[in-house]
Amino acid sequence: MTKTSIGIVGGMGPAAGIDLSAKLVSQTLAANDQEHLPFVLFSFPDEIGDRSEYVQGKIKENPGLAIGAVLMKMEQAGAVVAGMACNTAHIPEIYDAVMEVLARNNSRLGVLHMIKEVGKFIRTNYPGKTRAGILGTSGTYFSGLYDILSENGLEVINVSEGEQEILHSAMYHPGYGIKSLPRGVSAKALDILHGTAGSLKRRGAEVLVFACTELSVLYGEHLLEGLPVVDSNMVLARALIHAFAPEKLRAWQPGT
Amino acid sequence: MTKTSIGIVGGMGPAAGIDLSAKLVSQTLAANDQEHLPFVLFSFPDEIGDRSEYVQGKIKENPGLAIGAVLMKMEQAGAVVAGMACNTAHIPEIYDAVMEVLARNNSRLGVLHMIKEVGKFIRTNYPGKTRAGILGTSGTYFSGLYDILSENGLEVINVSEGEQEILHSAMYHPGYGIKSLPRGVSAKALDILHGTAGSLKRRGAEVLVFACTELSVLYGEHLLEGLPVVDSNMVLARALIHAFAPEKLRAWQPGT
Incomplete structure (x- = not known):
């Protein structure tokens, strides 16, 4: 039996965990099945409350508790390093709750921090660019x-609150939101995505971050409004490979 | 914590397990993340020998032993029903070894049989068609x-040994085979696929079965040379949902 493996907390939503798994595979140097890295994906969407709703006060229980429990189960199954396929789960209030569950259980699991990895990635791969649109x-x-990207000398560019509300709807709207569709992306959601990217560019962004895994899943392009796109799920996949078996990490090629 | 879940044995190859996971999600009726079904994907490609090489006598150890060990680990993590994302793993010599591991460990895990599910699926969804090209x-x-499809009153149509050798190369060839490419499919592999489908049609096939998950992964079409395609991974995904939570299974629509 495989003694150790990479762990992926999925289910936030389910497609994001699958997307992270697929990127883990696509970014691994392997000439056949057997050279690929061992991983487990735990997708328990029914147990983990919506992260955005928690932050907005719409649900009471901190989703970090359930995520922590998933990580513990994963460690029992052999995971030694793990990642969470959800940006919002890294908000300190949630992430700290996750870490507390692990500490309380004397976990030795290494949990990577997706957002910190994005900062390091931009620094390394786009050394000339300092303004990141989110x-x-x-x-x-x-x-x-x-x-937190400021820790890597980056300036964060955001849209206005009104624009943000519209961008959020492109992910969550029950009619045209990305989460509501079994596959594909609605023309309306795509319009919003382009509009928001254009606004970030006008505000000085030099690189764009897909800071929600719903975007990672559904928009495969690596350029948006002429700016390079850094996909948080792709960054996390590469960081997991690097942590587990650095010699297996493919050289970075945008658009792969 | 989620008490029970669906289990997926991946890693044969890794992309096939991910594809089965994605189909599990796409075939589930759910209006938000929380309504999706809990599942675990265990992808340990390094531990499971190549199934075709074992059948050909090129490797000695029965891959069924490692697959059985993965299923036991999965059961410990809460899986109550499971599927293996690999057709070749269902060859009696391998499948029986899997089942022996489970029996020896007093497992209560329900393991679905992909090929038997394909038979039932064709009977149900293509009631007028009796000749299945593989x-x-x-x-x-x-x-x-x-x-085994004969158990469902179906006649199996195969190509000649020479044609089969060419078809196999479309999956395994180190240069143009589907397994060798991180994503996408080579023009040569696609040509072979169409040529083989045409040959099966001339031999009387009324429906085609993608009987290797490499094909499931890379060819999204549901018609090939004018014949409906039954994707074994899609069938298994639907059977897993049906076994775990039948009320969550989407109505069947070809091409979804």
Whole structure:
């Protein structure tokens, strides 16, 4: 039996965990099945409350508790390093609750921090660019989650609150939101995405961050309004490979 | 914590397990993340020998032993019903070894049989069609794995041994084979796929079965040479939902 593996907390939403898994595979150097890395994906969407709704006070229980429990189960199954396929789960209030569950259980699991990895990634791969425009949920926006990029000398560019509300709807609207469709993306959601990217560009953004895994899933392009796109799920996939088996990490090629 | 879940044995290859996971999600009736079904994907490609190579006598250890160990681990993590994202793993010699591991460990896990599910699926969804053309690996071909479809009153149509060798290369060739490419499918592999489908049609096939998950992954169409395609991974995804939470199964629509 495989003794150790990479762990992926999915279910936030389910497609995001699958997307992270697919990127883990696509970014691994392997000539056949057997050379690929061992991983487990735990997708328990029914147990983890909506992260944005928690931040907005619409639900009471901190989703971090359930995420922590999933990570513990994953560690029992052999995971030694893990990632959460959800930006909003990294908001301090949620992330800290996750870490407390692990500490209380004397976990030795290494949990990577998706947002910190994005900061390092931009620094390494776009050394000349310092202004990062953020495309994410309102939970991520109002929490200031991405302000942490300043640790890597990056300036965070956001849209206005009104524009953010519209961007959020492109992900969550029951009619045209990305989460509501079994696959594909509505023309309306795509319009909003382009409009928001254009606004960020006008505000000085030099690189765009897909700061919600719903975007990672559904928009495969690596350029938006002429700016390079950094996909948080792709960054996390590469960081997991690097942590588990650095020699297996493919050289970075935008658009792969 | 989620008490029970669906289990997916991936890693054969890794992309097939991810594809099965994605189909599990796309075939589930859910209006938001929380309504989706809990599942775990265990992808340990390094531990499971190549199924076709085992059937051909190129490797000695029965991959069923490792698959059985993965299923036991999955059951410990809460899985109550499971599927293996690999046709060749259902060859009796391998499948029986899997089942022996489970029996020896007093497992209560329900393992669905992908090929039997394909038979039931064709009977239900294509009631007027009785001749099924098989597109799969040489391991699947020489084992006669799909002859089991006769239990559902279906006649199995195969290509010649020479044509089968060419079809196998579309999956396994180190240069143009589907397994060798991180994503996408080579023009050569696609040509072979169409050529083989045409041959099966001339031999009387009324429906085609993608009997290798490599094909499930890379060819999204539901018609090939004018014949409806039954994707074994899609069938297994739907069978897993039906076994775990039948009320959550989407009505069948070809091409979804």
